[in-house]
Amino acid sequence: MTINGRLNRILIADDDPVNLEVILDFLADHEDEVLYAPNGKRACELAIQELPDVIIMDWEMPIMNGIDAIANLRKNPLTADIPIIVATGVMTQSNDLKTAMETGAVDFLRKPFDPIEFKSRLSTTLRLSASYKEIKEQKKQIEEMAAKEQELLNSSLQQKERELSTAAIFDYQKSELLTKLLDEIKRLDTVTNNLYAPEIKKITREIKSFLDLDRSWSNFKMHFEEVHPGFLEKVGESFKELTSNEQRVCAYLKIGLNNKEIATLTNVESASVRRALNRLKKKMSLTPEDSLRDFIDSM
DSSP, rough: EETTTTEEEEEESSSOOOHHHHHHHTTTOOOEEEEEEESHHHHHHHHHHOOOOOEEESSSSSSSOOOHHHHHHHHHHHTTSSOEEESSOOOOSSHHHHHHHHHTTTTEEEEEOOOOHHHHHHHHHHHHHHHHHHHHHHHHHHHHHHHHHHHHHHHHHHHHHHHHHHHHHHHHHHHHHHHHHHHHHHHHHHHTTTTTTHHHHHHHHHHHHHHHHHHHHHHHHHHHHHHHHTHHHHHHHHTTTHHHHHHHHHHHHHHHHOHHHHHHHTTHHHHHHHHHOOOHHHHHHHOOOHHHHHHHHHO
């Protein structure tokens, strides 16, 4: 019989070859592939190798009985979803049915087999198997789509983080350059005996206007929170003793800026940054051996 336009693979586990012949007669009008195992142990091996659509499992078999075989198959991720029909001519009471179902069987056939009942139950179970496969395929497709979306999101975040780091470095380079210009103008003013004092003051004011670190931080913070939403809020809530400048340093550490770059962006000396980082470690209850950068990166 075909389900969804494909032939089915059926595994028969039974120690009596006569039962196999009976089942083959029932399926004579169909082109299903039939596999045979004389005991539960071999049934488990074949199920793992061939991944049949349905297993018809005899209860009483040598080496490993059907119930133990079902339990083993249900523990294996490869075979956990294969529908199994328990077949027996002895264990036919209600408690037996309950045991089979609780172990993992999906249906129950009594021997000797009735051809109409056999075909009906097998057809229903094959449809159940097809539904399992369809659901697993849909789940796989959904997971693949989710993985691709996450990959795109990560790629986008990485791009934004690179842009953020570039912007911070640009601010750093701008601040460093303008600071050098201010120093050079002061030197020139001294060399010329304040000959161009009014012009020097005007230029100095214009340069200092571009050295507005608070404005640079506001712009940086806005873009930073797009890339690392909630980070600064989490830092503030977790470590309430941190100053606003220390929170700013945490943000710079988060994007991987080095001490010299942080010093320029916060308008302090490199030695001051080292001291500031040590204070941060203490406030965050880190030991001298702990890496502050690793800790910040994990937040």
